[in-house]
Each structure stands twice: as structure tokens, then as C-alpha cells.
Amino acid sequence: MKESDLMAKKRIYEVAKELNIDNKTVVDKAKELGFDVKSHMSSLDDAQADKLVEAFKSNKNAGKATKKKSKIKISVGAIRRPSHNEKKKDFSKNKKRSNNHRNDQEQNRNKKNNERRRQNNDNKNSRPAARDLLKQLQHKQRAESSELDAQTERSRRQWHEQQNSSKGTKKVEQVKKAEKKSIPSVGAEAVKARVEASQKPTGPKIIKPSPARNKPKVKKVEPVIPAQPTPENAKPSRKKDFGKPGRKKREVPEYERERSEHSDKARRRRNKKNKRNNQTQEVKKQPTQRKERPLPETLVFEEGMNAQDLGKLLHREPAEIVKKLFMLGVMTNQNQSLDKDTIELLAAEYGIDAQEKVHEDISDIDTLYTKEVEASKKSKHQIKRPPVVTIMGHVDHGKTTLLDRLRHTNVSEHEAGGITQKIGAYQVRLDDRLITFLDTPGHAAFSNMRARGAEITDIVVLVVAADDGVMPQTIEAIDHAKSAKVPIIVAVNKIDKPGANPDHVMEQLMKYGLVPEDWGGDTIFVKISAKTGKNVDDLLQMILLQSDVMELKADPDQKAIGTVIEARLDKGRGAVADVLVQQGTLKVGDPIVVGDTFGRVRVMTNDKGRRVKKATPSTPVEITGLNDVPSSADKLVVFDDEKTARSVGEQRAKNALEKQRENVQHVTLDNLFDTMKKENMKEVDIVLKADVQGSVEALQQSLEKINVEGVRVNIIHAGVGAINESDVTLAGASNAFIIGFNVRPTATAKSQAESEGVDIRLYNIIYKAMDDVEAAMKGMLEPTYEEKVTGNLTVRETWKVSKVGTIAGAFVDSGYITRDSGVRVIRDGIVKYDGKVASLKRFKDDVKEVKQGFDCGLTIENFNDIKIDDQLEAYEMQEVKPQ
Numbered sequence: 104m105k106e107s108d109l110m111a112k113k114r115i116y117e118v119a120k121e122l123n124i125d126n127k128t129v130v131d132k133a134k135e136l137g138f139d140v141k142s143h144m145s146s147l148d149d150a151q152a153d154k155l156v157e158a159f160k161s162n163k164n165a166g167k168a169t170k171k172k173s174k175i176k177i178s179v180g181a182i183r184r185p186s187h188n189e190k191k192k193d194f195s196k197n198k199k200r201s202n203n204h205r206n207d208q209e210q211n212r213n214k215k216n217n218e219r220r221r222q223n224n225d226n227k228n229s230r231p232a233a234r235d236l237l238k239q240l241q242h243k244q245r246a247e248s249s250e251l252d253a254q255t256e257r258s259r260r261q262w263h264e265q266q267n268s269s270k271g272t273k274k275v276e277q278v279k280k281a282e283k284k285s286i287p288s289v290g291a292e293a294v295k296a297r298v299e300a301s302q303k304p305t306g307p308k309i310i311k312p313s314p315a316r317n318k319p320k321v322k323k324v325e326p327v328i329p330a331q332p333t334p335e336n337a338k339p340s341r342k343k344d345f346g347k348p349g350r351k352k353r354e355v356p357e358y359e360r361e362r363s364e365h366s367d368k369a370r371r372r373r374n375k376k377n378k379r380n381n382q383t384q385e386v387k388k389q390p391t392q393r394k395e396r397p398l399p400e401t402l403v404f405e406e407g408m409n410a411q412d413l414g415k416l417l418h419r420e421p422a423e424i425v426k427k428l429f430m431l432g433v434m435t436n437q438n439q440s441l442d443k444d445t446i447e448l449l450a451a452e453y454g455i456d457a458q459e460k461v462h463e464d465i466s467d468i469d470t471l472y473t474k475e476v477e478a479s480k481k482s483k484h485q486i487k488r489p490p491v492v493t494i495m496g497h498v499d500h501g502k503t504t505l506l507d508r509l510r511h512t513n514v515s516e517h518e519a520g521g522i523t524q525k526i527g528a529y530q531v532r533l534d535d536r537l538i539t540f541l542d543t544p545g546h547a548a549f550s551n552m553r554a555r556g557a558e559i560t561d562i563v564v565l566v567v568a569a570d571d572g573v574m575p576q577t578i579e580a581i582d583h584a585k586s587a588k589v590p591i592i593v594a595v596n597k598i599d600k601p602g603a604n605p606d607h608v609m610e611q612l613m614k615y616g617l618v619p620e621d622w623g624g625d626t627i628f629v630k631i632s633a634k635t636g637k638n639v640d641d642l643l644q645m646i647l648l649q650s651d652v653m654e655l656k657a658d659p660d661q662k663a664i665g666t667v668i669e670a671r672l673d674k675g676r677g678a679v680a681d682v683l684v685q686q687g688t689l690k691v692g693d694p695i696v697v698g699d700t701f702g703r704v705r706v707m708t709n710d711k712g713r714r715v716k717k718a719t720p721s722t723p724v725e726i727t728g729l730n731d732v733p734s735s736a737d738k739l740v741v742f743d744d745e746k747t748a749r750s751v752g753e754q755r756a757k758n759a760l761e762k763q764r765e766n767v768q769h770v771t772l773d774n775l776f777d778t779m780k781k782e783n784m785k786e787v788d789i790v791l792k793a794d795v796q797g798s799v800e801a802l803q804q805s806l807e808k809i810n811v812e813g814v815r816v817n818i819i820h821a822g823v824g825a826i827n828e829s830d831v832t833l834a835g836a837s838n839a840f841i842i843g844f845n846v847r848p849t850a851t852a853k854s855q856a857e858s859e860g861v862d863i864r865l866y867n868i869i870y871k872a873m874d875d876v877e878a879a880m881k882g883m884l885e886p887t888y889e890e891k892v893t894g895n896l897t898v899r900e901t902w903k904v905s906k907v908g909t910i911a912g913a914f915v916d917s918g919y920i921t922r923d924s925g926v927r928v929i930r931d932g933i934v935k936y937d938g939k940v941a942s943l944k945r946f947k948d949d950v951k952e953v954k955q956g957f958d959c960g961l962t963i964e965n966f967n968d969i970k971i972d973d974q975l976e977a978y979e980m981q982e983v984k985p986q
């Protein structure tokens with residue numbers, strides 16, 4: 104009974120194998136029928152097995168239909184994409200044609216199965232003998248089946264051998280051959296189409312044929328094994344289910360085929376999706392194709408643009424630009440900056456004009472200033488303006504006296520040290536006409552302003568003392584005025600003096616091209632006395648005449664521009680600047696940028712100390728309201744609004760600071776020595792601080808003129824205001840000392856200077872400062888040596904000793920002689936030899952020094968011709984401090 108139970112039990116997979124249906128389908132069916140099964144390993148009793156087989160039998164046709172469908176999918180997907188109807192038609196044809204061995208085999212199996220089923224049904228009621236018979240029959244069937252498999256295997260091997268032997272032949276031929284063999288009824292054209300299809304898959308572009316993909320394509324023909332031609336094998340499939348050549352071919356079970364069907368479906372879905380994506384990508388790409396857009400008429404470029412920037416401007420791909428440049432011989436990439444020439448070349452290549460973009464830097468107030476100057480020249484609202492005059496001349500020829508006379512004040516007597524220090528400007532009125540005098544006599548200040556680009560002087564009045572005549576600084580002043588192309592009016596001064604000879608001065612000046620009008624020249628000469636005021640008005644008349652000739656004009660309606668004459672820091676008012684308005688009208692409240700400072704004109708005061716609300720051209724005014732102290736010769740420009748003025752001022756201050764830092768970096772302890780050595784020059788570094796800008800400049804110029812045997816002054820920093828910590832730090836780092844003129848150090852700066860050992864010198868008279876510096880510089884000079892005779896000796900005895908030479912026994916008559924002394928041998932008043940003491944002894948001992956009244960023995964280097972009664976003069980070189 105037990106045995107019969109075992110015999111009767113059947114596993115699902117066995118049933119599936121018999122039916123040649125995949126396990127899952129059978130399991131599902133069994134579940135459908137209400138059998139208690141879990142997997143293909145679950146067992147069924149005979150009745151259940153029969154029921155199951157019967158169920159499949161009734162569904163056979165439906166199963167076939169499904170099979171057909173799946174087969175269509177495989178074959179169609181692999182080869183081409185015909186319409187659905189076409190697919191069906193094709194398949195049915197193939198189906199009819201494929202009377203192959205495999206189907207036979209299936210049919211046989213089915214027959215046998217049916218038979219078995221029948222037997223099994225009978226078996227329910229049959230006797231054990233009959234069951235044995237059935238068993239034998241099954242055995243026989245299995246043996247037949249294995250025989251059939253062996254045959255299949257043999258034919259596969261045969262095929263592989265064929266395959267290997269024809270390895271050299273083309274793959275296409277293989278495919279054709281296989282196709283022919285497998286589907287003899289299909290036309291040559293169809294085969295060709297399939298081959299082409301297998302070579303060129305019609306899938307989406309993004310699936311590029313790769314060697315890996317091509318491989319199975321060739322293998323697609325492999326399944327067309329003569330021994331088992333099936334409709335599936337007849338068409339090349341993408342499935343990789345054929346194994347490697349030579350490997351045993353496994354029969355593809357139904358469930359695997361189904362799985363491959365699924366994977367095929369999935370692949371097609373993927374392909375479709377990819378195709379869709381590709382299409383959308385193509386759609387998306389379209390707007391980036393700028394080739395269609397026309398080129399601009401002119402390429403407005405900036406130097407330093409790269410291919411990407413130019414691509415945007417030219418409506419071209421950067422790659423195209425790079426290619427174009429490459430063709431022009433310029434190797435570049437998309438990000439590399441291109442120079443002006445290259446961009447122009449590129450524009451020419453495209454056949455368009457190139458124009459460089461002009462940048463307007465509003466922080467460049469010099470340009471704005473020049474623009475306003477140019478605008479005023481073209482303006483129709485120009486009116487006459489007062490001339491701006493600078494007085495020049497040799498020292499003590501009466502410049503300050505004249506300026507004082509002109510403004511009816513007497514400054515010179517209060518000046519500390521007697522040298523002009525205060526700087527400013529004032530206006531003198533004559534016959535309702537104004538003349539502006541710059542209160543900075545001397546050509547140094549004049550040229551200093553010029554050097555900074557401030558050419559504010561219209562006329563130079565050259566003061567020459569009639570009693571002194573042309574002096575060096577007179578000539579210098581002429582040269583400076585001439586180089587600035589400023590006309591000169593000569594004021595021959597001190598004509599009140601008894602020894603005055605104005606004509607001599609006029610004669611002298613002719614040498615320098617200043618010929619009086621009376622003598623046929625074009626230079627105005629006025630004989631004056633600054634002291635008495637004689638002819639001073641004539642001088643003013645002449646100045647006005649000269650200005651008329653020059654047609655000095657300005658437009659008071661335009662935006663004001665000006666130049667700083669003087670600037671200082673006032674305790675109560677902050678930054679104060681004396682400004683000469685040159686064009687336009689400066690008003691209280693105007694937003695301004697002055698040099699590197701900015702602000703709004705808060706209070707405006709004229710040269711008489713009166714508050715004014717506006718200042719017209721050539722008017723000097725003192726203004727407050729700046730954020731910092733500007734420098735003299737700085738330009739003043741008015742802006743539309745305070746915000747712009749602020750940003751410009753801040754930008755300029757930042758730039759100036761950066762520049763200053765760069766300069767400071769150059770003066771370091773590390774490189775100072777190298778620099779000096781390289782230039783073979785010694786320098787005294789000085790940090791200079793003064794109360795007003797004018798004093799700074801005057802002192803700076805005076806100090807820089809000092810030259811003591813090649814050693815010169817180097818002002819590393821000059822500024823207005825108290826000596827602060829920054830000054831001390833700079834001086835300390837640069838091994839410099841500080842000069843303060845009319846200023847004092849702050850408390851912290853003082854203590855810092857003490858701790859760092861920085862020397863601060865304070866003065867209120869310029870020449871005192873100069874003297875001190877000069878003295879200090881002399882102290883720095885290389886010491887000079889002077890010969891000093893220290894003693895006189897008389898030779899009393901001589902000894903000649905071999906290897907030593909002549910030894911002199913001498914008596915010190917006066918002074919002393921040392922072992923290091925120089926010694927002169929004098930015989931009959933004539934110096935016989937000048938050399939050095941080689942050895943000095945008393946008795947047998949070496950001594951350092953022998954004084955007056957003692958005998959000594961000595962030898963002289965390289966000299967043996969010493970004779971009795973020779974006079975010896977001992978001397979040494981002593982350092983002499985420079986005077």
C-alpha cells in the first residue's frame with residue numbers, strides 16, 4: 104500500500120515536463136483546480152494529476168494561441184517592426200511551414216502522455232499486473248526520449264563543427280545560409296531584409312551597436328540547427344540563449360522562453376522610451392542651435408573676452424569660434440582670454456566690423472576734469488576770467504614783499520625763520536578787474552604743481568632786484584616758466600635803492616630771450632619798488648593787459664572744476680582745502696570729489712575770510728566738508744549727487760591705499776641694503792610731517808636738495824598732521840627718523856617711538872631742520888684719517904743680524920712709539936723710507952710702546968739700511984670727524 108502510494112504520487116514539475124508547460128503555469132492551474140500545492144515540488148495524487156492534465160488538454164488551443172503570440176513578439180522584435188496584422192500573417196505562414204522535428208517530438212510526447220493518462224485513469228481501477236505493464240511502457244518511452252535527445256545533441260555538434268570550419272567566411276553569409284536552411288520557403292529578399300535588419304537594428308539611435316551587442320546578432324542564426332528547426336529559431340532572436348559555440352546546447356524550456364518574452368517586452372518598452380527621450384532631447388536641443396541667427400553688424404567687444412563671450416555676441420557656438428580661431432592659427436580654448444588683435448581678426452573672418460567697448464571710469468576724475476576743460480573751450484557762455492599769477496625770482500629779491508604789498512599785509516616780518524611758508528592765494532582788484540595771485544613764490548612750488556599735472560598759472564611775474572641783477576635762481580625761474588609755456592612779466596625791483604641799475608638787469612635778461620618792448624622785444628618790463636609800492640599798479644595793469652592778449656575765458660555755467668592749492672587739518676573744522684576754481688561755479692552744498700577725498704561743500708570762505716555761497720572761475724576759496732585732507736595739486740570735480748561722489752571718493756582712496764602699500768613694501772629692511780648697494784648710494788630715510796601741505800613741500804624740497812658726498816635724503820613718507828603710530832611704525836621698519844614741523848607726536852606715537860628707538864625731531868624753522876639733517880648725514884660719512892706724528896727717535900746703534908736684518912738701537916726723544924706705528928726714516932732732512940715698525944723691544948722683551956726718555960730696539964718692515972744718527976719719526980693714522 105505504501106509503495107503504491109509512492110507510485111501514485113507525482114510532482115508538479117513532472118506533470119509540467121510531461122505537458123511541456125512551464126512549472127508556474129502548472130502550479131497556477133493546480134491551484135485553480137483547488138489542489139493543495141505550493142510549488143512545482145508539491146506532489147499530486149494520480150487523480151489530481153489526471154485532472155490537471157485534462158485541464159490543460161481542454162486549454163490546449165488557448166495555450167497554443169498564447170504561445171503563438173509570444174513567438175510573434177520574439178521574432179518580430181528581433182528582426183523588424185511590421186504591422187500587427189503582418190506579424191500574424193507572417194507567423195501563421197511560418198507556423199504552417201515549420202513541420203519540423205521538434206513539433207513531431209511534441210506531438211509524440213503528447214500522444215504518449217495521453218496514452219499514459221488513459222492508462223493512469225485505468226490504473227485507478229486496474230490490477231497491479233497492469234500497473235507493472237504501464238511502468239514498463241513509461242520506461243520505454245523515456246528511453247526513446249533520451250535517444251531522441253542524443254540525436255539532437257549529435258546534430259548540434261555537427262553544426263558547431265561546420266560553424267568552426269567556416270570561421271573565415273563572412274557573418275552575413277552565415278546568416279544567409281542559416282536562414283536558407285531554416286526557412287527554405289522564404290524568399291531571398293526576405294532573408295536579405297532580415298540580414299540587414301540583424302546588421303542594422305532599427306532601434307533608437309542612442310543604442311549604439313557595440314561589439315557586445317553585435318555578438319549575439321551573429322549568434323541569432325545559431326539556433327537554426329537542422330536537427331530542430333522551430334519557428335522561433337527560424338527568426339533571429341536577440342536572446343542570448345544559445346551559449347557558446349561548442350558548448351552543449353540546452354533545450355530552451357517553456358518558462359525560460361516566457362521569461363525571455365518578458366525581457367523582450369521590457370527591452371522594447373525601454374527602446375520606445377529611449378526613442379521618446381531622444382526625440383525630446385532633440386526637441387530641447389533645437390533652441391541652442393544658434394547657427395540660424397544672423398551675425399551682428401558690428402562686434403562690440405572688450406579686450407580679454409573668451410570664445411564663450413564672443414559666441415554669445417556673434418550668436419555662434421563657442422566651439423565654432425574656437426574652430427575658426429584654430430583655422431586662423433590661434434590655438435585657444437573656450438575660456439581663454441583673447442587679445443584685441445585676435446578678436447578683430449575673428450570679426451574680419453566673419454566679415455563684420457569690430458569695435459572695442461569704451462569703459463568710462465567715473466573714478467578717473469582727471470579725465471572728467473579734462474572733459475570739463477574741453478567743454479568750456481567749446482562753450483558759448485564763456486566770459487573773461489581773472490588771470491592767475493605766480494611770482495618767482497631769486498632769494499631776497501623781494502617776492503614776499505611784493506605779495507605783501509599787493510594784499511596790503513606784511514607777512515614776511517612774522518615768518519618764522521624768514522622763509523615763506525604759508526601757502527594760499529588771494530585776489531587783487533584793479534579798476535573793477537581781478538587778478539589772482541598764488542601766494543607760493545618760487546619756481547619750486549610752481550614746478551611741483553606742474554609735476555602733479557596742475558597747470559594753474561597763467562602769467563609769471565619774475566622779480567629781479569635791480570641792485571643784484573640776474574642770479575642763479577632767476578635763470579631757473581625763467582627756465583621753469585618757459586618750459587611751462589607761461590608768459591613772463593619782469594618786475595625789476597628795488598629801484599628805490601641807491602645802487603639800483605634796472606637797465607643792467609634788462610641787458611642781462613636779454614641773454615635769456617627776455618627782450619623789453621622798448622628794445623624791440625615782446626617782454627613786458629616794469630620797474631617797481633615793492634617796498635615803497637612804486638609802479639606796483641603799473642605792474643597790475645600790465646598783468647591785465649597780458650591776460651587780455653591771452654584771452655583768458657571760462658564758462659561759469661558748467662559744472663565746477665578746480666585745483667587744490669593748499670590743504671590742512673583744522674582741529675575745529677576738520678579737513679580744510681584752499682581751492683582755485685578754474686571752470687564753472689562752485690556752490691555751497693555741491694557734492695565733490697577732491698583727489699582721493701569726497702564730501703559736500705559745507706562752508707566756503709574767500710581770501711578775505713568772508714563766507715561766500717558760490718565761487719566763479721579763478722576764485723580762490725577755502726572749503727570744508729571733505730572726509731579727509733587732500734593733497735595740493737589734487738583736482739576738484741563736482742558730481743550730480745553725493746552718493747556717486749562718495750563711491751568715487753572711496754574707490755579712489757582704496758586705490759591710493761593699495762598704491763601706497765605697494766610703495767611701502769619696497770622700502771623694507773630686507774631690501775634696503777641691497778638697493779643701496781646696487782645703486783652704490785647711501786640714503787637717509789626720513790618720515791616728514793608738517794602742519795600744512797605747503798610746509799611739507801617746502802621742507803621736502805629743501806631736504807632733498809641736501810647732498811653730502813653722494814649721501815642724499817629720501818623722504819619715504821610726507822604728510823600733514825600730528826606724528827602718529829603709523830609714522831613711527833613706518834620709520835622703525837625703514838630705519839628712518841621722523842621730522843615734525845610745527846607738529847607734535849601723539850602720546851601713543853611718542854611712547855612707541857621711545858620703545859622702538861625711533862628718533863623724532865621737532866622744528867619750527869625750516870633751515871634749522873635742514874642743518875640738523877645735514878649734520879647727521881655728515882656723521883654718516885665714511886671716517887677720514889689723518890696722520891699724527893706721535894714720537895721722534897734718534898738711532899744710536901745698529902746691529903746686523905742674519906735672518907732678522909738690521910736692528911736699530913734708538914732713543915725716544917719725544918712722544919712715544921708703538922708696535923703698530925708707522926715709521927719714517929729721515930736722514931739729513933730727507934725721508935729715506937716710510938714703512939711700519941716690524942718689532943719693538945726693550946732689552947730682550949717685546950713691548951707695545953716705548954715712551955720718551957727710553958731706549959728701545961726696533962726693526963722696520965722691509966728696510967735694513969738704517970744708519971746711526973738717522974732720525975725716526977713715529978706716527979699713526981687717526982680718524983677725523985667731518986666738519
Ligand SMILES: Nc1nc2c(ncn2[C@@H]2O[C@H](COP(=O)(O)OP(=O)(O)OP(=O)(O)O)[C@@H](O)[C@H]2O)c(=O)[nH]1
Binds near residue numbers: 496502503522597631
Ligand atoms: N629797498 C628795498 N628793499 C626791498 C624791496 N623789496 C624787498 N626788499 C627787501 O629785501 C629783503 C628780502 O625781501 P623778501 O621779500 O623777503 O624777498 P624774497 O624774495 O621773498 O625772499 P625769500 O622769501 O627768502 O625767497 C627784505 O628785507 C625786504 O625788505 C624794495 O623794493 N626796496
